[in-house]
Amino acid sequence: MTDPSLQASFAQDVVLLKLVGMNPVVVHGGGPQIENALQRLGKKGEFVQGMRVTDAETMEVVQWVLAGEVQQDIVALINQAGGKAVGLTGHDGAMIHAQKLRMPDLQNPQMEHDVGQVGDIISIDPSVVKALQDDAFIPVISPVGYGADGQSSEKPVNKRASPGERRLQILQTLAQLLEKPGTERITTAALARQLQVSEAALYRHFASKAQMFEALIDFIEDTVFALINQINQAEQNPAQPDAQSAQQGRAQALRIAAMLLQFAEKNPGMTRILTGEALVLENERLQERILLFFDKFEAALRQNLRVAAAQSATPTVYANQRAALISATIQGCLLRYCRSGFKRLPTEDMAQNLQLLV
Numbered sequence: 067m068t069d070p071s072l073q074a075s076f077a078q079d080v081v082l083l084k085l086v087g088m089n090p091v092v093v094h095g096g097g098p099q100i101e102n103a104l105q106r107l108g109k110k111g112e113f114v115q116g117m118r119v120t121d122a123e124t125m126e127v128v129q130w131v132l133a134g135e136v137q138q139d140i141v142a143l144i145n146q147a148g149g150k151a152v153g154l155t156g157h158d159g160a161m162i163h164a165q166k167l168r169m170p171d172l173q174n175p176q177m178e179h180d181v182g183q184v185g186d187i188i189s190i191d192p193s194v195v196k197a198l199q200d201d202a203f204i205p206v207i208s209p210v211g212y213g214a215d216g217q218s219s220e221k222p223v224n225k226r227a228s229p230g231e232r233r234l235q236i237l238q239t240l241a242q243l244l245e246k247p248g249t250e251r252i253t254t255a256a257l258a259r260q261l262q263v264s265e266a267a268l269y270r271h272f273a274s275k276a277q278m279f280e281a282l283i284d285f286i287e288d289t290v291f292a293l294i295n296q297i298n299q300a301e302q303n304p305a306q307p308d309a310q311s312a313q314q315g316r317a318q319a320l321r322i323a324a325m326l327l328q329f330a331e332k333n334p335g336m337t338r339i340l341t342g343e344a345l346v347l348e349n350e351r352l353q354e355r356i357l358l359f360f361d362k363f364e365a366a367l368r369q370n371l372r373v374a375a376a377q378s379a380t381p382t383v384y385a386n387q388r389a390a391l392i393s394a395t396i397q398g399c400l401l402r403y404c405r406s407g408f409k410r411l412p413t414e415d416m417a418q419n420l421q422l423l424v
Contacts, residue, residue, distance in 0.1 A: 070299060077143035080204060084149055089199045092144075092151075092206045096128075096136035103131045106288065109230060115172055120182040123231040126238060129155075132208040135289050138328050139296065140206050145417075146321060152198055153332065155208040159194030162187060162211030185211050233271045235261060237281055244335030244344050245408070251347055276349040279339065283355050286336050290329060290359075294366045297321045315373025320420050322366055323392050327412040330400050334408045341401045360397065364389045392423050 083090040100118075101111050104127055112119040120128060137153040144151035156162025164185030171177040195205045239260050243252050254275055258265045272278045297318050330337040338344035340359070345352045371385035399412040 070296065073139075073143055074147070077140075077147040077149070080144055081147045081149040084202070084204055090204055091195060091199075092140060092204065093209055094132070094136060094140055094206065095209070096132045099136050100128055100131050102292075103127050103135075107230065107234075114179045114181055115169065117167075117169060117179075117181050117184060119180075120184050121231075122183065123234055125183045126231075126234045129208075129210055130285075132210060134329075134332060135293065137206055137208050138325070138332055139293060142321065142325050142328055144204055144206065146317075146324065149204050150202055151204045151206050153206050153208070154194065154198075156211035159191060160212065161191050161194055161207070162209065163189045163191075164211035164213060166213070185213065187211065229271065232267075233281075236268060236271060236278060237285075240278055241282060241333070241335040244338045252344070274349075276352060279345065279348060279352050280355070282336065282339055283352065283359070286329075286339065287359060290326060291362070291366075293325050293329075294322055294363075297325065298366070298369070311373055315370045318373075319367050319370040319388075319392070322363075322370065323396060323420050323423075324413075324416055326363065326396055327399060327416055330403065330412050334403070337400050337408075337412075338404055341397070341404050343401075343404050360393055364393045367392055388423065392420070395419070395423060 080090050080092060097118075104111050104124065107127065109123065109127075111124075118124070133153065133155050141151040141153045154161065156164070164187050167181060167184045167186050169179045169181055169184075171179060195207075198205050236257070240252065240257060243257065243260060252275075254265050254268055257275075257278075258268055261268075272281070330340060335344075340356060342353055342356055345356070367389035368385045371388050372381050396412075399414075402410050403412045
């Protein structure tokens with residue numbers, strides 16, 4: 067479901083179900099988004115009998131996209147429609163227990179296809195879902211389960227990782243290390259120890275630690291600005307009255323601001339990069355990229371705020387001032403999130419605070 071009008075209608079329907087006393091649970095996929103992410107990494111999706119072949123590298127991308135980009139967007143839509151959505155995966159609360167899928171060939175049932183880390187559900191523990199529903203929340207679940215080893219699915223033992231898989235492992239591990247509150251500057255030696263490889267092995271995939279950070283910044287930019295494009299591509303009616311256009315511009319600016327706060331909350335390691343905290347004593351160009359990121363983010367806000375202020379005497383001045391104020395406030399929220407050891411959530415009182423700013 068990529069049509070913005072359908073997305074908004076869906077979110078409103080979910081909230082309505084909650085308001086009338088039902089307990090909706092949203093379980094989502096993300097095929098198109100996964101395919102786009104794989105293409106950006108230069109990896110072509112493979113399907114057998116309509117089922118995606120999910121090797122270890124693809125599984126990393128699937129988890130990243132489903133629990134990050136797609137789920138975050140759905141949670142934001144429901145929250146903006148007046149609900150209280152919470153994102154979960156099958157790992158949370160040991161919710162979805164799965165085993166490796168056995169897929170017989172349609173023409174020759176005696177033969178089986180190996181589709182990698184694709185699972186059959188063994189059991190579901192709904193306790194975490196029920197607890198959230200009792201507190202008036204709407205669970206939004208990414209269908210990633212865990213196998214007998216606690217991982218997303220069974221993984222071959224002692225299998226040598228491909229270069230693409232190793233790059234993802236390095237970036238994933240770096241992001242995880244950044245999520246530890248109070249973490250000092252991360253060295254390549256510490257990263258290598260965590261991965262149980264030599265430092266030389268790291269440099270076979272990245273020429274420097276700065277390149278690793280740049281790859282993470284690339285991911286942040288790709289994800290955030292893809293979401294901004296989705297927000298801005300919401301169907302607009304050029305014939306609608308100016309007042310409605312202004313209202314839509316304001317709503318889109320609010321969605322963009324809320325989206326970045328939610329992205330940061332779900333990705334604390336990435337937040338330390340966005341605040342520059344993780345980049346202290348690193349290559350100066352990394353800090354410059356973060357400055358450019360927020361310049362571009364402000365520009366996206368200004369675009370919608372000009373529409374919101376079209377009827378004022380100085381719409382450009384209004385848009386520039388408000389965009390700068392919103393951006394500065396968001397950066398302050400992200401910094402507080404990091405300095406509190408990720409305890410003060412950036413989305414705390416988000417709706418009320420953003421309403422005051424726009």
